Amino acid sequence: MRSTLPAFNEVWQRQFRSGVLKQIQCFPPESTFLIGCSGGMDSMLLLHLMSDLFPKKIRAIYIDHQLQSVSADWGQFVSDQCAALNVPCIVEAVEVQEGNLEHQARNARYQAYSKYLKANEILVLAHHQQDQAETLILRLLSGAGVHGLAAMKQLDVREQLTIWRPLLDISREQICQWSAQLNVQNIEDPTNLDTYYDRAWCRHELWPMLQKRYPKMQQALSRTSYLMQDAEDILLDVLQQDLNDCGSATELDLTELSLLSTARQRQLLSAWMKGQDTYRPSFEMVQRLLHEVIESKSDAQAALHWNQFYYLRYQQKLFRLSAAEYLAEKNESNIAEQTLCLQLNQRIEILSGNYVAETATIGLSASLLGKKLNLVMRQGGEKIHLYGRVGAWPLKKAIQEAQIFPWQRHRIQILSIDNVMLGVFTPKGFWLAQSEYCEVGGWQPNLIS
Known part of the structure; x- marks a missing residue:
């Protein structure tokens, strides 16, 4: 060449x-x-x-x-x-x-x-x-x-x-x-x-003054950037290990995070918030995440909004949610009562996910197939007698025991016929309720996504 x-x-x-x-x-x-x-x-x-x-x-x-x-x-x-x-x-x-x-x-x-x-x-x-x-x-x-x-x-x-x-x-x-x-x-x-633009100001105003004092400034600053790249590579190795120990791109275990030094916590949170974006959050934004969310009272439900994501704590975990997921409750909570008319192997797309009606060892009666079933939003205060459990208990308690995140609870819907609860659709699947419609060899909606 x-x-x-x-x-x-x-x-x-x-x-x-x-x-x-x-x-x-x-x-x-x-x-x-x-x-x-x-x-x-x-x-x-x-x-x-x-x-x-x-x-x-x-x-x-x-x-x-x-x-x-x-x-x-x-x-x-x-x-x-x-x-x-x-x-x-x-x-x-x-x-x-x-x-x-x-x-x-x-x-x-x-x-x-x-x-x-x-x-x-x-x-x-x-x-x-x-x-x-x-x-x-x-x-x-x-x-x-x-x-x-x-x-x-x-x-x-x-x-x-x-x-x-x-x-x-x-x-x-x-x-x-x-x-x-x-x-x-x-x-x-x-x-x-x-x-008026920062780079033009730097080049035409600041640069000549600095270069007059430091003639080899350009080469020195270039060398500094290479040294910082070496430092960044080392830091990335540490960050990756800390992320592996503490969680994933969407959630962090706060118990594991607390075991790190303050400096490593701050660096991990900064890189975690950056995600796939070009720029990291400011130092002040990381401090806000620490003080307003991580260190908030366990029942405070504090959330921090930065760069199209919401950061919030649930129990001992920190979550990163898209704006669409976090704000979905405002957009979906007023959905009117719906009617379902189901057949075996039929796919159902509702708030809590996509389901398919399939045969089950214990399930709903085949007589319900093809009938109009009511689907209503959870309002609060409902009780459910889960199949296989003794007695009815508050639906809220079942939701808490299943550790369904607060920002997903608005998607819970109750399936019924003639005021008889048949079950509950949740983000973690369909919960079969004890009723006269339960039978051996029946069918159930199964969560597929």
């Missing part, structure tokens, strides 16, 4: 080529590359380098955030440059949601990347050494921990995509010189000069 690019600096070019060849050994041989091109100097240089090193194995994508009147023209510029290099190009317009503009634009951009990435295709981005240093500074000022200060990885393998940043060890000065020598054309985004 011999380069046709002129050598603006033989040492830099040799180091870059050697680094790239070493890095691609991590990829499967069939890997191809999707280059994120904004039209700026960094991404356009990367486009030229990749087209030289990996012809026929690359595509480019330009994301039009539609935030500036000329953004479509920039997309055409990128498309034209790709055509000159025989590189296929995608131009994708996206809608940026309201909120923090930089954060929402990034979310829209990565959603578009994920939309177009093929199997075995690597997303290649043009972040360089100064980008890395700026990221570290901004995260430090926002109060980030080890995970945030690890900043960007050169090879970032995620659940849905793999990101490669081959320019991450290259300085902006080197990029400018190389681009000038190769006569790489690019556009200038005026927002990059607008110090």
Whole structure:
């Protein structure tokens, strides 16, 4: 693989080529590359380098955030440059949601990347050494921990995509010189000069002042990010062991959690709340989870809402619920009385789950098949005589004994005919009630999901 690019600096070019060849050994041989091109100097240089090193194995994508009147023209510029290099190009317009503009634009951009990435295709981005240093500074000022200060990885393998940043060890000065020598054309985004935005402020206001005092700051901060990545890898090993000991992605055992040191508790809760999201919660949010939920009174039913999830405690466990699951009671609790008319092997979809009517050793009489059965919501105060048990007892007590979570109890429904209770549908299955309709060789609804 011999380069046709002129050598603006033989040492830099040799180091870059050697680094790239070493890095691609991590990829499967069939890997191809999707280059994120904004039209700026960094991404356009990367486009030229990749087209030289990996012809026929690359595509480019330009994301039009539609935030500036000329953004479509920039997309055409990128498309034209790709055509000159025989590189296929995608131009994708996206809608940026309201909120923090930089954060929402990034979310829209990565959603578009994920939309177009093929199997075995690597997303290649043009972040360089100064980008890395700026990221570290901004995260430090926002109060980030080890995970945030690890900043960007050169090879970032995620659940849905793999990101490669081959320019991450290259300085902006080197990029400018190389681009000038190769006569790489690019556009200038005026927002990059607008110090209203944090990164532009960091680059144009803070950076010159710090660099004047610390000339080697860029390299030092880049080195710090690599050290933080090492620390993060070690921390992740500890976190994974702690998670295995304490629970799963949706629940934690508070007794096991209490055995950990305060620092390990805090780190585990932070990583657990993050889940598959990009960012961890703030330090203050983790503290709120500790004080408002975990340390609350056992009967307080406290809940914390963060990032579309609700966190709440039940007995000695901490649960992470989706907003849809937690708020379902408000949406489902007023369902009117229903009528069921069942046959054997018929599937039933109700609040507590999906059931199928099947024959059983002891069950409901076959005479009930095809008849109209009433299905009503539990109101509270009901009593049930469970088949095989002596006497009737409060349904509430049976629910507590079965450890049905409070946020699932609104799904409990009572099956009856002519005011005779036949049984109760619960998230843990159908409970057969003692009645004149019980018989050997009858049938029961069985929970399948």
